[in-house]
Amino acid sequence: MKISSNADxxxxxxxxxxxxxALADSRAYRVGPDGQPFALPGxxxxxxxxxxxxxxxxxxxxxxxxGASVRHRDPAANMALQFLTCVGNPVRVETGPAAxxxxxxxxxxxxxxxxxxxxxLAGLTTGDAVTITACGQGLALSEHDAIVVKNxxxxxxxxxxxxxxxxxxxxxxxxxxxxAEAIGAGVGMSSEYANxxxxxxxxxxxxxxxxxLEGIRIGDIVALAxxxxxxxxxxxxxxxxxxxxCTGQCMLFGHGPGPSSLLSGPADAFHLVDDPAAxxxxxxxxxxxxxx
Amino acid sequence: xxxxxxxxxxPVSVNLLGVVEHPVLGDGxxxxxxxxxxxxxxxxxxIVLGLQLGxxxxxxxxDHAAPGACLVHPxxxxxxxxxxxxxxxxxxxxxxxxxxxxxxxxxxxxGEEGRVIAAFRPGELAAMxxxxxxxxxxxxxxxxxxxxxxxxxxxxxxxxxxxxxxxxRPSASGDGPVSVGVRCSVPSKLVGNGLGRPAVSWDLDLQxxxxxPASGSGDILLGDFVAxxxxxxxxxxxxxxxxxxxxxxxxxxxxLPGHGPGITPILTGPARVLDIRQEAASHVGLTAPMLKxx
Numbered sequence: 001m002k003i004s005s006n007a008d009x010x011x012x013x014x015x016x017x018x019x020x021x022a023l024a025d026s027r028a029y030r031v032g033p034d035g036q037p038f039a040l041p042g043x044x045x046x047x048x049x050x051x052x053x054x055x056x057x058x059x060x061x062x063x064x065x066x067g068a069s070v071r072h073r074d075p076a077a078n079m080a081l082q083f084l085t086c087v088g089n090p091v092r093v094e095t096g097p098a099a100x101x102x103x104x105x106x107x108x109x110x111x112x113x114x115x116x117x118x119x120x121l122a123g124l125t126t127g128d129a130v131t132i133t134a135c136g137q138g139l140a141l142s143e144h145d146a147i148v149v150k151n152x153x154x155x156x157x158x159x160x161x162x163x164x165x166x167x168x169x170x171x172x173x174x175x176x177x178x179x180a181e182a183i184g185a186g187v188g189m190s191s192e193y194a195n196x197x198x199x200x201x202x203x204x205x206x207x208x209x210x211x212x213l214e215g216i217r218i219g220d221i222v223a224l225a226x227x228x229x230x231x232x233x234x235x236x237x238x239x240x241x242x243x244x245x246c247t248g249q250c251m252l253f254g255h256g257p258g259p260s261s262l263l264s265g266p267a268d269a270f271h272l273v274d275d276p277a278a279x280x281x282x283x284x285x286x287x288x289x290x291x292x
Numbered sequence: 293x294x295x296x297x298x299x300x301x302x303p304v305s306v307n308l309l310g311v312v313e314h315p316v317l318g319d320g321x322x323x324x325x326x327x328x329x330x331x332x333x334x335x336x337x338x339i340v341l342g343l344q345l346g347x348x349x350x351x352x353x354x355d356h357a358a359p360g361a362c363l364v365h366p367x368x369x370x371x372x373x374x375x376x377x378x379x380x381x382x383x384x385x386x387x388x389x390x391x392x393x394x395x396x397x398x399x400x401x402x403g404e405e406g407r408v409i410a411a412f413r414p415g416e417l418a419a420m421x422x423x424x425x426x427x428x429x430x431x432x433x434x435x436x437x438x439x440x441x442x443x444x445x446x447x448x449x450x451x452x453x454x455x456x457x458x459x460x461r462p463s464a465s466g467d468g469p470v471s472v473g474v475r476c477s478v479p480s481k482l483v484g485n486g487l488g489r490p491a492v493s494w495d496l497d498l499q500x501x502x503x504x505p506a507s508g509s510g511d512i513l514l515g516d517f518v519a520x521x522x523x524x525x526x527x528x529x530x531x532x533x534x535x536x537x538x539x540x541x542x543x544x545x546x547x548l549p550g551h552g553p554g555i556t557p558i559l560t561g562p563a564r565v566l567d568i569r570q571e572a573a574s575h576v577g578l579t580a581p582m583l584k585x586x
Binding site: 031033035179180181182184187188189197199209211228232233236253254 | 326482483485487499522527530531535
């Protein structure tokens with residue numbers, strides 16, 4: 001992105017975490033939109049076979065978290081890990097058969113979500129330690145005072161197309177535009193924690209549940225209409241939030257594939273360009289994988 | 293559907309123990325409002341004095357303030373049960389402290405860890421303190437009043453309360469739409485915190501700005517009935533085109549992004565089973581005299 005920022009004034013902090021297990025309780029079932037009981041995998045642990053660029057929906061899964069789901073064992077240290085880690089930050093495996101492998105952060109979901117090449121994920125499991133070099137919170141755009149940057153590594157911003165236009169607006173390429181009606185669980189929470197579940201993406205279920213979002217992919221850059229995520233996630237007429245889809249298929253009602261928040265401000269501070277290729281896999285992920 | 297299979301079932305009541313909550317804060321005193329300004333959350337839980345059913349949700353400089361005492365339980369699982377089984381209209385009785393013997397009524401509940409909001413006569417509320425024990429006679433989940441169409445789900449409300457609520461009118465034929473008077477109808481996109489959560493224990497915050505006298509937009513009062521379009525609240529709460537959910541306003545506004553005055557849902561179904569009457573300024577929702585708490 002052609003843009004001036006304070007990236008050279010940021011600090012990086014070395015954080016640790018471990019691949020956190022999938023969690024369940026003795027009742028097993030949760031409840032779908034029509035009251036369907038379900039017990040489906042996808043959240044926590046290591047989820048294989050779904051990466052940036054792949055469809056977000058269409059799996060027998062709930063709260064699908066691609067790749068490794070990471071937390072810190074100490075509650076306060078975990079909040080630091082969740083708040084300070086940004087999309088695009090590098091992740092290194094420290095223990096287990098995959099030790100030494102490199103991946104990167106694709107989002108937050110009350111876990112830090114780290115994607116790795118499939119061959120690395122195959123050797124990764126619960127309890128494996130990782131190191132994350134966190135950098136990005138505090139990033140600010142010199143010529144776009146009204147836009148607040150969240151959860152975005154400086155390297156990700158550099159790789160994204162677009163930038164400052166002659167008319168002063170910020171050009172951003174987006175793979176999908178999301179209506180305000182789609183915003184589900186996650187509204188009302190901190191912008192630096194978890195993500196915003198999008199309703200209306202229940203592939204294969206009733207038309208009355210659809211908001212036309214079944215085609216979104218993991219890693220898609222999306223624009224959320226009337227969403228103000230500058231200091232928490234809220235509805236606000238005339239605002240816009242840019243996010244990256246980091247979680248997929250949900251059966252739990254009121255939940256769905258979700259973006260981590262990257263940029264937020266008044267809608268007229270942005271110039272959106274529709275681009276189906278606006279996905280982490282094109283600008284970031286692929287290049288990292290090639291470097292393995 | 294669960295509600296149909298239980299249609300002819302007789303309700304049971306259970307006595308639950310609620311403990312009057314003390315407000316809690318983290319290490320830092322501030323929360324951050326939508327424009328990035330820090331604020332101190334006042335009135336978020338515990339006992340809030342000077343606020344009553346019928347007061348504006350925007351009338352106080354407070355965060356999620358509810359008119360009465362919030363009841364919790366020290367054991368998390370017991371606390372969830374307290375919140376899930378308690379219904380609006382359930383009778384409560386103070387068992388310990390200066391207000392022992394006082395009668396109150398459940399007027400709402402709030403989500404996440406679970407809180408039951410109970411209203412009392414002002415003098416008796418003022419005599420209460422956090423840690424007082426309150427017995428809740430919980431009844432209502434799974435119940436259906438006669439004359440409600442099968443596809444209308446009823447939740448979080450004591451069936452006996454319908455007898456004193458003039459704003460809810462079943463159809464004469466017994467299977468037609470139930471007519472419900474509301475202060476206003478709100479589009480689903482304004483629903484905030486509470487989406488995706490179980491409707492039997494969470495409230496739904498509405499992201500509504502204070503009324504602007506110049507624009508003629510109306511106020512919303514504690515106890516009002518409010519309808520939300522395109523929301524299905526039978527289980528978890530989510531978007532479903534062509535559905536309606538009606539709730540009772542149980543707490544006031546909040547500066548927190550994505551939060552606002554909250555409704556506890558009581559009726560949800562496809563639009564054909566609910567006839568919503570938008571009553572605006574003439575609306576009368578749940579009031580203290582109806583609950584004999586004036």
